Amino acid sequence: MLTARAAERARALDELPAYVYDLTALDAHARAVRAALPPRVELYYAAKANPAPELLAALAPHVTGFEVSSGGELTHVRGVAPGRPLAFGGPGKTEAELGLALAAGVERFHVESEHELRLLAAEAAARGTAADVLLRVNLPLGAAELGGAALAMGGRPSPFGLDPDHVGDCLPLLTGDGPLRLRGIHAHLASGLDAAAQLAVAARIADWTRDAEARYGLDLPEVCVGGGMAVDYGRPAERFDWAAYGDGLRALAARHPGRTFRIEPGRALTAYCGWYVTDVLDIKHSHGEPFAVLRGGTHHLRTPAAKAHSHPFTVLPRETWSRPWPRPGVRDTPVTLVGQLCTPKDVLATRAPVPELRAGDRVAFALAGAYAWNISHHDFLMHPPPSFHYLN
Ligand SMILES: Cc1ncc(COP(=O)(O)O)c(C=O)c1O
Numbered sequence: 160m161l162t163a164r165a166a167e168r169a170r171a172l173d174e175l176p177a178y179v180y181d182l183t184a185l186d187a188h189a190r191a192v193r194a195a196l197p198p199r200v201e202l203y204y205a206a207k208a209n210p211a212p213e214l215l216a217a218l219a220p221h222v223t224g225f226e227v228s229s230g231g232e233l234t235h236v237r238g239v240a241p242g243r244p245l246a247f248g249g250p251g252k253t254e255a256e257l258g259l260a261l262a263a264g265v266e267r268f269h270v271e272s273e274h275e276l277r278l279l280a281a282e283a284a285a286r287g288t289a290a291d292v293l294l295r296v297n298l299p300l301g302a303a304e305l306g307g308a309a310l311a312m313g314g315r316p317s318p319f320g321l322d323p324d325h326v327g328d329c330l331p332l333l334t335g336d337g338p339l340r341l342r343g344i345h346a347h348l349a350s351g352l353d354a355a356a357q358l359a360v361a362a363r364i365a366d367w368t369r370d371a372e373a374r375y376g377l378d379l380p381e382v383c384v385g386g387g388m389a390v391d392y393g394r395p396a397e398r399f400d401w402a403a404y405g406d407g408l409r410a411l412a413a414r415h416p417g418r419t420f421r422i423e424p425g426r427a428l429t430a431y432c433g434w435y436v437t438d439v440l441d442i443k444h445s446h447g448e449p450f451a452v453l454r455g456g457t458h459h460l461r462t463p464a465a466k467a468h469s470h471p472f473t474v475l476p477r478e479t480w481s482r483p484w485p486r487p488g489v490r491d492t493p494v495t496l497v498g499q500l501c502t503p504k505d506v507l508a509t510r511a512p513v514p515e516l517r518a519g520d521r522v523a524f525a526l527a528g529a530y531a532w533n534i535s536h537h538d539f540l541m542h543p544p545p546s547f548h549y550l551n
Pocket of ligand 1: 207386388423427
């Protein structure tokens with residue numbers, strides 16, 4: 160779980176809490192993901208998972224481009240990875256953001272609604288520029304496809320994308336002499352799907368695209384089937400089956416000759432390269448149950464609170480104890496790991512089995528490379544921020 164390099168740094172850190180990222184591990188992982196995919200499948204990284212410049216730079220050699228979902232992400236990623244293709248997605252794009260994206264020459268716009276399409280057309284016409292569009296469609300999914308989803312963005316009422324029946328209404332804005340060019344269809348319908356479920360969803364999107372071509376007499380050369388590849392926080396040694404997914408996409412692409420396929424994972428690319436490292440301040444018992452109070456908490460690592468899970472961790476024992484009283488600790492007892500916030504929601508792991516945990520021991524939370532620091536409410540209670548360490 161913990162790479163040797165990350166463990167060594169976690170033990171040596173002078174100040175805690177800290178985020179430690181193993182960029183060599185990220186490079187190897189991204190290389191393997193790219194190698195598992197057929198050449199016809201373009202790999203975009205969803206920057207929202209973790210936009211740290213060091214991670215973007217490590218990913219850049221392995222990805223076709225980046226998916227950004229705000230003007231802020233767009234400016235940031237353009238600055239860190241100039242010249243790399245960007246796809247601009249996300250709901251509620253403002254006129255200012257669309258203008259920024261047009262001025263930046265963003266390669267693809269993932270349009271979420273008819274109104275947004277009109278805004279984009281007006282902005283593009285005003286600037287005398289063209290824009291390449293993928294319509295985001297919220298396709299219905301069957302129970303089998305949605306079965307294992309951790310988070311469903313589509314396949315049911317949601318703020319994301321267009322209803323399939325509404326696509327026809329948008330076409331007059333996309334055909335003829337206007338500034339918008341319809342390049343294809345985008346869908347990101349769920350997250351936390353295993354390879355078989357992802358392939359079923361991808362097939363659904365691709366088949367719907369082919370039907371739409373026939374129904375509307377269109378050419379839709381591109382289909383983006385989104386991200387959402389599962390990261391299993393309960394079984395942190397497990398990995399999304401990229402080999403099976405790549406094989407399935409190869410077969411799917413063969414059934415859709417001439418079409419470019421694109422995926423845009425975030426979590427399953429960067430989750431594994433990061434650890435949140437901290438130490439145990441206190442161990443106490445409350446009504447018979449042991450609690451370990453850690454330095455830091457969910458204001459640094461919101462993932463367990465956001466996903467309502469026990470976050471996986473490794474204990475790094477430290478033998479030094481200089482106080483003249485007994486060292487607080489537990490042995491062979493499930494213990495709840497909490498942070499320093501004054502809320503019962505500041506829980507990182509609940510009743511986690513540990514052989515031993517003592518005040519002063521260190522703890523490294525795994526799978527903290529994605530949707531971790533950047534989704535956390537940093538300022539609550541004004542504790543100091545963690546330090547950040549990027550290991551090459
Ligand atoms: C449109 C879109 N694409 C890609 C992603 C990345 O998803 P994940 O990080 O689960 O792979 C998201 C996440 O919310 C998204 O909204």
